Amino acid sequence: MVRTRSAAAALVDGGLVRINSERVEQVSRLVRPGDVLTIALDRNVRILKVAGFAERRGSATLARVLFEDLTPAVVPTPSDPPSAIREEGAGRPTKRERRDIDRLLGRDDFGD
Template sequence: MRPSDVPRAREWGSPWDDSRCGGRPEPGRPSASCRTVVGMSADQATVRIDSWIWSVRLTKTRSLAASACRAGHVRINGERVKPAHPVRNGDQVRLRIAGRERIVVVSRLVNKRVGPPVAVECYVDHSPPPPADTGVSPTGDRRRDAGRLTNRERRELDRLRGRPSR
């Protein structure tokens, strides 16, 4: 076989399909915003869960995403998963981060970090709303030279702090 008989990469086309992302890939190079594998159906294409969580900006770093998986804070369709577990379109991902549970359904797979407007299009968010901020809670601060508390003042402070009185 001669080298001229072997098809070039340009003749084969890019292995990535960017038409759904609105990107115009350069010949032979996939665009950075969306990388959907061509030749696989939507339910066959997969991406690592830690990479996907980081790519769609649910965590700040990929190592935080992997740590969350190892700690059991990530579930796919109800199952605890390891960082290398594949995620597919239509999977429900539950992620517990910073005391809040995020429930998202995968609508598009990406394996590179994308901007916030594109990231929001990659999942459907079913998370409960974050708890309302009650503002500044009273602390019951006192002047340093006020002396020892009376029983009445101690009971008032306990009531403010939500502790039962003695």
Template sequence: MSPADGTPNTTETARVDAWTWAVRLFKTRSQAATSCRAGHVRVNGVPVKPAHQLRRGDEVRIREGGRERIVEVERIVNKRVGPPIAAQCLIDKSPPPPPPEVLAALPRRDRGAGRPTKRDRREIDRLLGRP
């Protein structure tokens, strides 16, 4: 995208780490590249490296924080853009987050409590109905 007039970029492709950063799916480009290297970013169902070239119509799946974001590339940008323009560059197909009641019902351990003991694991298994 041209910074002066807001017109779309004439190039047909962009690096996956640069595009995900430009449309504000990641805070920094290095976070985007690290997620790609860790296998958390998939394009059309295939894990990709940061330098993978995206095209219009590609489906990008990002797994972060226990949630999966699914977006379709609508427009290619290489420079970081504002939120209103970023929203025009992708089609968000992500499932809605679970309701707060479901999240509250999930068992949680206190931060810093360490690994569950054998007794804790037995109680968890009993709660979940595992043999």
């Protein structure tokens, strides 16, 4: 779920990892097949069931076989507005809008 061991340790230290609904206190906690991990990542919660282990480190593609993703699918509600759209004239002007304003006011490229 994270790229490095130190990032995983930071999640555990921050209290963002649970094994079988119990908060993990130590970074070196043992995990067994059948355990359910709950991990809070960037406003999302992932729920994973451990299916097995590999004898040595491998690719992410091979790792996907070793766990079952139990995270419920999030269905966006129609009442949620798209996050990247803003009303005309609202908020900070874009770079193109700032250049248009500069041209309108007769400013040169150096901000004089």
